Amino acid sequence: xxxxKIFLIFILAALIATPVAVAQLGxxLGxxLGxxxxxGVLFCxxxxxxxxxxxxxxxxxxxxxxQLRCGAGNVVSSTTTNGSGAFSLLLNPLxxxxxxxxxxxxxxxxxxxxxxxxxxxxxxxxxxxxxxIVGGTxxxxxxIATGVFQLIPPLN
Numbered sequence: 001x002x003x004x005k006i007f008l009i010f011i012l013a014a015l016i017a018t019p020v021a022v023a024q025l026g027x028x029l030g031x032x033l034g035x036x037x038x039x040g041v042l043f044c045x046x047x048x049x050x051x052x053x054x055x056x057x058x059x060x061x062x063x064x065x066x067q068l069r070c071g072a073g074n075v076v077s078s079t080t081t082n083g084s085g086a087f088s089l090l091l092n093p094l095x096x097x098x099x100x101x102x103x104x105x106x107x108x109x110x111x112x113x114x115x116x117x118x119x120x121x122x123x124x125x126x127x128x129x130x131x132x133i134v135g136g137t138x139x140x141x142x143x144i145a146t147g148v149f150q151l152i153p154p155l156n
Contacts, residue, residue: 036102038068038131038144039088042081042110044117048127048149060085061110061117070106103131108146125153 042061043050051058066087068077081087091102108129114121129146 036091036142040146042085064112067109128152
């Protein structure tokens with residue numbers, strides 16, 4: 001009888017300790033992994049980067065819809081470029097993705113037509129760019145930037 005009481009006390013103690021251990025592990029992993037920041041500045045060009053042609057620089061692309069798409073085109077996060085063409089997405093790796101999966105399986109996609117910022121540019125297709133690590137900070141924030149954008153024509 002005494003052994004069954006000890007066993008019951010042991011089971012109750014284990015059940016109570018489990019959520020505490022999981023919470024501590026989550027906090028530990030969150031501190032180790034840290035948030036992931038994806039950002040950049042979008043310019044109104046076929047490659048989304050600044051070009052200098054005939055002495056004129058490429059204007060920025062304000063109010064453009066920016067999406068982080070992973071896998072089969074699933075939208076993981078989205079934002080809009082500000083008045084300076086800048087965008088930033090902040091991801092929690094515990095809720096979203098591992099960095100290796102993010103870099104190999106995700107792209108930044110600009111869904112606003114290029115003709116919105118320059119009528120001579122295409123009105124169909126999307127700009128798409130891969131991701132690349134640009135560094136981390138002492139606070140654990142991992143910085144990821146876009147590679148070179150490509151104009152992806154629409155599927156027919």
